């Protein structure tokens with residue numbers, strides 16, 4: 001396998017794009033080597049510029065839940081594109097999208113479309129502040145809610161992968177309004193809330209975390225946070241950018257049986273087009289402009305091409321909820337296979353999985369928060385990543401990321417992945 005074309009594209013890219021990439025996690029900076037430049041994708045496979053084929057467990061970091069170039073979505077985009085790519089005026093399509101989402105997910109009376117998960121989370125926080133008249137928020141170490149200033153405090157994903165302690169450019173004033181504590185530690189939240197009475201607008205959480213590997217909420221944890229929010233007049237924000245339309249039709253709220261006050265979406269909601277959304281109960285969302293004065297806007301918000309792509313994909317998920325079940329079954333098959341292979345090696349490991357989110361940490365203790373994820377043998381993960389890539393399996397290039405399965409994966413793909421795992425572990429251990 002040669003990656004000469006990717007190597008030369010990477011050299012060229014670095015002359016005109018910072019680090020050669022338009023989003024840092026793509027750069028392979030922590031695993032080393034050359035990021036693959038992709039020329040096309042279909043179903044479960046990515047093809048790089050040199051023509052190599054990979055089984056894809058990144059799925060564009062989540063969106064491609066039914067596989068790449070999913071025909072109904074591509075057809076819908078093509079049909080819509082001839083009517084122009086943007087109007088900057090409302091369309092019926094946006095109403096259909098909002099109505100469909102409301103019918104699928106709990107606790108959303110009003111929903112506003114944006115163009116990324118970052119925008120969705122940034123806007124949700126503004127709404128929470130505007131609604132409560134309070135300034136501070138609580139987020140959890142290792143959770144990532146996009147790159148808005150308020151969230152770049154003890155963040156997961158690339159911020160954790162590159163071990164960035166403080167992000168230059170985020171002012172101390174903004175950072176001071178973001179309080180953090182460990183995921184799964186309810187007592188730590190109680191303490192923060194007691195120390196900041198009447199000052200906390202919102203608690204924002206990834207209900208299943210996917211930006212420090214995959215980490216599950218412990219039993220009673222989210223319900224405990226819900227209770228604290230109710231008692232203290234704090235809004236509970238579920239960042240469902242990863243979990244929305246993936247863990248269930250109604251996302252983590254439905255799957256875990258917890259109600260959020262505000263919910264944010266991204267990734268699957270746009271089927272690979274730039275889409276995000278934030279929504280919630282009417283009395284809260286009514287503060288959003290032009291109903292209220294919490295200003296929030298976007299030239300391309302509700303873009304017709306993005307809407308038809310997302311609408312088409314969500315319609316399929318809505319009408320055929322068994323598809324999510326099928327992906328979950330594939331994920332459990334993969335998990336069981338990985339378990340058998342890893343157990344036979346004798347090295348310590350943890351596999352966390354829920355629905356079609358899964359990750360491996362080379363850890364000798366349960367991985368339940370950022371500290372335990374960071375304490376794992378992530379050097380070994382980096383070697384494992386390259387060994388898998390060489391064998392045609394494209395995993396996220398960091399232990400601080402969840403893998404995402406898609407429904408185009410076949411039984412054979414899963415078995416090839418397991419065989420590659422066996423060989424890769426033999427190589428790296």
Ligand SMILES: Cc1ncc(COP(=O)(O)O)c(C=O)c1O
Nearest residue numbers: 116117118144145146241242266
């Ligand atoms: C949980 C979560 N929230 C928010 C974001 C930000 O979304 P985007 O990259 O679309 O801005 C991401 C991923 O990037 C995410 O994983």
Ligand SMILES: NCC(=O)CCC(=O)O
Nearest residue numbers: 023025061157210211401
């Ligand atoms: N877990 C990381 C993401 O989902 C975002 C990808 C990116 O920043 O490019």
